[in-house]
Amino acid sequence: MLRSRWLSLCLLLLTFGAVADPLLLKGPNCCGTQQDVRVLLDPQGQLSFEQVRALQADFQMPLREDLSYGYRQGAIWLLLKVTPERSGRWWWLFTYPSLDQLTLYLEDSQGVRQMRSGDMVALQQRALVHRQAVFPLDLSQNEMTTLWLRVESQGSMTLQNQLLSDEDFVLSTAQNYLTPALYFGALLALAGYNLLLFMVLREKVFLWYVLFVLCFGAGSASLNGLGAIYLWPDLAELSNRMLPLGFTGASLMAVLFTRAFLDTAQFSPIWDKFLRPMAWLMAVSLLAVLMMSVQQALIVMSLIGILVVLVLTLCAIQSVLNRAPGARLFALAWSMLLLGTIVMSLRNLGLLPSNFFTIHAMQLGSALEMLLVSFGLAARFNQLKLQHSMAQQQMLDAQQQLVQQLREHENQLAQKVTERTAELEAMNVRLQLLATTDPLTGLANRNAMYQQLHQAIARARRQRSSLALLYLDLDGFKTVNDQLGHLVGDKVLYEASERLRDAVRETDVICRIGGDEFLLICEGLSRGAILVQLTQRLLKQMQLPFYHGTEQISIGVSIGVAISSGGETPAEALIDAADRAMYDAKAAGKNCVQLASEYA
Numbered sequence: 001m002l003r004s005r006w007l008s009l010c011l012l013l014l015t016f017g018a019v020a021d022p023l024l025l026k027g028p029n030c031c032g033t034q035q036d037v038r039v040l041l042d043p044q045g046q047l048s049f050e051q052v053r054a055l056q057a058d059f060q061m062p063l064r065e066d067l068s069y070g071y072r073q074g075a076i077w078l079l080l081k082v083t084p085e086r087s088g089r090w091w092w093l094f095t096y097p098s099l100d101q102l103t104l105y106l107e108d109s110q111g112v113r114q115m116r117s118g119d120m121v122a123l124q125q126r127a128l129v130h131r132q133a134v135f136p137l138d139l140s141q142n143e144m145t146t147l148w149l150r151v152e153s154q155g156s157m158t159l160q161n162q163l164l165s166d167e168d169f170v171l172s173t174a175q176n177y178l179t180p181a182l183y184f185g186a187l188l189a190l191a192g193y194n195l196l197l198f199m200v201l202r203e204k205v206f207l208w209y210v211l212f213v214l215c216f217g218a219g220s221a222s223l224n225g226l227g228a229i230y231l232w233p234d235l236a237e238l239s240n241r242m243l244p245l246g247f248t249g250a251s252l253m254a255v256l257f258t259r260a261f262l263d264t265a266q267f268s269p270i271w272d273k274f275l276r277p278m279a280w281l282m283a284v285s286l287l288a289v290l291m292m293s294v295q296q297a298l299i300v301m302s303l304i305g306i307l308v309v310l311v312l313t314l315c316a317i318q319s320v321l322n323r324a325p326g327a328r329l330f331a332l333a334w335s336m337l338l339l340g341t342i343v344m345s346l347r348n349l350g351l352l353p354s355n356f357f358t359i360h361a362m363q364l365g366s367a368l369e370m371l372l373v374s375f376g377l378a379a380r381f382n383q384l385k386l387q388h389s390m391a392q393q394q395m396l397d398a399q400q401q402l403v404q405q406l407r408e409h410e411n412q413l414a415q416k417v418t419e420r421t422a423e424l425e426a427m428n429v430r431l432q433l434l435a436t437t438d439p440l441t442g443l444a445n446r447n448a449m450y451q452q453l454h455q456a457i458a459r460a461r462r463q464r465s466s467l468a469l470l471y472l473d474l475d476g477f478k479t480v481n482d483q484l485g486h487l488v489g490d491k492v493l494y495e496a497s498e499r500l501r502d503a504v505r506e507t508d509v510i511c512r513i514g515g516d517e518f519l520l521i522c523e524g525l526s527r528g529a530i531l532v533q534l535t536q537r538l539l540k541q542m543q544l545p546f547y548h549g550t551e552q553i554s555i556g557v558s559i560g561v562a563i564s565s566g567g568e569t570p571a572e573a574l575i576d577a578a579d580r581a582m583y584d585a586k587a588a589g590k591n592c593v594q595l596a597s598e599y600a
Contacts, residue, residue, distance in 0.1 A: 039060055039061070039077070040060070042150075044074050049150070056079065064353070066158075066160060068353065069158075071299060073295075074152075075151060076152075080092075081147070082163070083145075084139045084142075084143075085141065087141040088138075089136060089138055089166050090136075090137040090138075090139055090166075091164045091166070092147065092163055093135075093169065094160065097131050097132045098156070098223050098224075099118050099153045099159075100119060100240060101121055102118045102121075102150070102152075103116050103149070104116070104148070104149050105147075105149075106146075106147055107145070107146040107147075107148065108143060115127040117134060118133050119225050120240060123228075131224060131226050132176065137163075154294040154295040155294070155295070155298055156298075180224045184221070184226070187213050187217045187220075187370070190370055194213075194377060198210060204260050208256045208257035209257050209373070212253035212254055212257050215250035216247065216250040218245070218246035219249075220363060222246060227239060240294040241290075241297075243298065243301070244297035244300065245297075247301050247304075247305055248285055249286055251285070251304050251308040252282035252286055254309075254312060255275055259279075261326065261373075262324050262326070262330060263325075267322045268318050274311075282304070282308070285300065309337050309342075312334050313331065313334040316330045329372050333369040334369060336369045337366055343357070438512040441493060441494055441512050443510050444511040452509045452511070453469070453571045453574070453575075456509070457564065457574075459567070460523065465566070466565050467521070467563070467564045467567060468526065468531060468562070469520070469575065470535070470560070471517070471519055471562075471579050471581065471582040472558070472582070473516060475557060477516040477555055480553055480555065484553070491548070493512075495546060496555075499541040500538070502541065503541045507522075507523060519578075522534065526565070531561070538559060539557060539559070558591065559582060559585055560578045560579060560585055560594055560596065561594070561595045562575075562577035562596040563595075577596040581596040581597070584597070
């Protein structure tokens with residue numbers, strides 16, 4: 001459904017583009033003056049600009065209003081004299097993108113300037129990088145500018161053109177790019193979707209359809225001028241060759257796709273016998289267009305396109321009579337493509353006038369064809385899917401009860417495993433917490449202290465940094481326990497741990513290693529102002545009074561400091577040194593700081 005909506009939108013915009021297509025440069029144009037394009041045929045393509053300028057009187061009014069000359073050898077010269085009513089930038093745009101080489105000689109009071117464009121001209125040499133041939137013209141008010149244009153193309157000589165102002169050129173460019181962008185977007189979506197179906201189902205009909213869409217897209221990209229800009233920007237000569245290659249390759253894939261989709265071997269055996277050699281003929285034609293001149297290849301492409309679509313449409317009609325699945329949609333789809341192919345081929349041969357519908361007839365027909373064929377492929381996919389489902393249904397029904405029982409047992413087992421796993425995880429968390437955390441203060445306990453200290457020493461050794469270990473013992477805490485009881489002592493210990501948290505740095509580790517003894521692991525800290533500031537904060541915090549109700553409790557703290565440079569001191573030796581320094585602080589009168597003597 002989504003795919004069909006995209007294609008419908010694409011066709012709607014193509015139709016809108018037809019309505020919005022501006023008129024040819026004929027009579028009063030955007031410059032506000034009366035101009036007429038005159039034509040000079042150069043069958044040998046050997047006339048130089050100087051020779052052509054001398055032949056100005058030989059230029060004639062075009063025989064056809066649409067300036068369509070079909071397939072033609074040599075070159076065609078256009079002559080246009082412009083006298084604008086106002087100065088500014090104008091754009092001379094040629095609406096048919098598949099023109100090979102256009103050379104503009106702009107003659108005004110400043111002399112003659114030369115510009116080039118066309119799909120066979122390298123991007124860096126074009127007057128403007130655009131899918132159509134475009135020339136910027138800076139014209140002066142009331143000054144006559146003469147435009148001499150030489151056109152040479154191995155494809156159809158369709159020379160419709162417009163002279164646009166800046167505003168009209170921007171609007172025209174937006175419309176000219178939007179329509180093919182949606183068209184190719186739809187083609188890529190169809191190709192991608194059916195490629196996925198082929199990869200899943202391994203049905204060749206989907207592969208042939210993907211290759212048909214890609215070949216047709218390559219030919220259309222060359223025809224629309226988009227290939228030279230986006231697909232092969234550095235291979236300008238590939239533009240003309242890709243046009244017959246793409247559409248001839250699409251003809252080959254169309255024959256193979258038709259045989260597979262309509263199952264002609266079963267429903268139309270006579271046509272199947274005819275389509276087999278026709279596929280080989282298309283393959284030979286594909287090789288032939290590689291060796292022919294481009295113009296010959298384009299003529300062969302047009303004739304092959306008409307032949308193939310006509311034959312496949314007749315085959316589809318016969319398949320409808322033989323009641324082949326999907327034949328009705330297929331016949332309608334190829335009728336649309338047949339009409340578009342015939343119209344475009346006749347226009348290329350100069351037998352039909354050039355306008356939006358005749359130029360884009362094949363793309364309009366192909367969009368309708370691909371839309372309808374996609375419906376047929378979707379129906380085929382649904383049919384294959386239904387057959388596959390029916391083949392599996394009995395086996396699924398037979399196994400359904402067993403599967404249900406296995407699922408119930410699996411769910412029960414999974415639930416029990418989940419519950420047990422959650423219990424074990426919770427238990428591990430509790431055990432880990434008990435093993436490494438002091439239950440009263442929430443600080444790391446002695447076990448955690450050793451783990452943290454060993455890790456800190458290892459980091460100091462790798463980083464060649466200092467490590468300070470502070471051993472703290474509360475002064476006067478025994479008196480609190482003896483006089484006020486252990487509950488009050490526990491309260492004091494908890495509040496003391498909170499004060500330690502407020503005093504230390506975020507990176508410091510606080511451990512309670514027993515009773516009223518605490519240990520601080522301070523990485524990156526050595527002798528100096530930062531150590532002094534830290535110890536002063538610790539002393540100050542502990543000197544603040546504690547309260548039990550209205551009763552004030554005063555305690556202090558003795559601090560021993562041991563410093564390890566580069567992590568060279570083992571953990572036990574560092575702890576012993578800090579412990580001795582702490583006792584030196586108590587001996588010195590308590591409530592003070594002592595540095596381990598062997599590190600002084």
